[in-house]
Amino acid sequence: MSDTTAPDVLVLRKGTHGIPIEAYADAIRDRLPDHTVALARTPAEEREAIRNATFVTGMTLEEDLLDAAENLEVFACAYAGTGHLPLEELEERGVAVTNASGVHGPNIGEHVLGAILHFTRRFHVGARRQRRREWRHYRAHELQGSTVTVVGLGAIGRAVCDRLEPFGVDHLGVRYTPEKGGPTDEVIGFESAAFDDALARTDYLVLACPLTETTRGLLDREAFVTIDPEAVLVNVARGPVVETDALVEALRSNWIRGAALDVTDPEPLPEEHPLWTFENVQITPHNAGHTPQYYERLADIVAENVARIDDDGDDAGLENQVSP
Template sequence: MSDADVPDVLVLRKGTHGTPIEQYADALRDRLPDHSVELARTPAEEREAIRTARFTTGMTLEDDLLDVAENIDVFACAYAGTGHLPLDSLEKRGIAVTNASGVHGPNIGEHVIGAILQFTRRFHVGARRQRRREWRHYKAYELHGSTVTIVGLGAIGTAVCKRLEPFGVETIGVRYTPEKGGPTDEVVGFEGDAFDDALARTDYLVLACPLTEMTRGLIDADAFVTMDPETVLVNVARGPVVDTDALVDALRSSWIRGASLDVTDPEPLPESHPLWTFENVQITPHNAGHTPKYYDRLADIVAENVRRFDDGDVDDLENQVLP
């Protein structure tokens, strides 16, 4: 392939959320009219095009594909998480890596608010009685004056906090470096008495943190015992942040009021799993991230980084993860 044939941006073939990857390539072309954007639609096209491409973007980058990428300088990951990438290999080769942080803020923020309001006004109880054609009143709650604890104050946690502002709630944020503060009324760390105290005061616990050694199993049996029995858990992070067995025990023992789970451990949740059977558990199939605007928001970030790359600012890219 001659230099004239090398695309300015190479888009790999894997899409997400059931939306054709062609929409992502088209969104990049709209934002970069003076650049060539190539979509590699087959494995053979990927292997051929990535040999010379300098700026590549996609959901995944497998080792075997990376091995044939001779000139790659930047990989723009189309997911917010990058744990699935061969980061050691990318770092060893000095390849800059960016992610899609911020793309999910509005849609996941709305998902969390919807889950909280469902349990506050107990719409699931109303829906059950409607199916039975049963006109019978039931008790509800009020969100105003509640305490919402948000674990993880990245783009998603910040979006949740912003959308809670009109509801008159107290917010507690949990982050690795609480001294940095945040958009919540109070900020604590992941460990120690302050975190336990936050759990004890929480009405709605929102998990929006990455899965790390520290957060794996963070919400365990001890955490459920510490929570008030009226607490509702909302998990839009990763399934293993919650100890699933402990969650089942907590629901069976009425240690918490309910749970909204967009992620589970294991995932997908087996048909025989007891979590399906609880009337006070809302399960969505890792769907909070779905939005028709995903590729547009992603293209905004990646197109800006293409411009910075053109200007030689390879060490000052938006959402840069490596180096």
């Protein structure tokens, strides 16, 4: 790559979910046939190509690479979360930052629904009896008429609610600004009294919120004492939203019926951790976000924003913009 040649879109080399990053670059090219899309496959290529690039997309942007970017105007983060980025420096330089919000909605929504049905019909019990070749009936539950509380009503929380709609459940939503409403029958804030009341009514508690000062440790010992003992926890948010020691105590004390954990604290979960040993805990290795459509949906966002810049001549009003 020449120092003087700037592609319309530069794709950085780090991929995700085990899918080659070339698939992401190809998906962008398919949507922008009249634009140049370059993929930097080595650290040296990244440092050289980013010098004159104005529109860059990737999973992360290290500060030393940002230092080499002399003309950067837009960084399209390929993750929904942007807390790992040098946001203050990007803002100081006037770089617009977008994220991948909405990309995970369908697949994580399906993951949550699968986890709920897993515990509703107690498939883990059936699998255990199958391994033992034991033909013996067991009690199951019914999702219809249950109360599902969804903490976080962003793209993922809304996708969960959409997929729950045909099952005849009552659902509560928890968000920072309950006055905005949402797709649930009732929306509350994080005030302790309202949240405690929701926990006491909850059959399935879905965590789909970002990790913030408000949500860190949201499910502590007091929360597990308050929640209905027949409730199931589904965490597709971040591990530290749940206090792990309190969760272990709750499981040992039968304060909850079970838990489906796609995220843990710590993560990865150490081999010797007691959470591995509970028969009523389903653990997946931060896998809810995996989808073969990941790069395709990302490319839709990038192509839309390139088109907006082409039409307007600036980076105002970009889709999924999170920083000026």
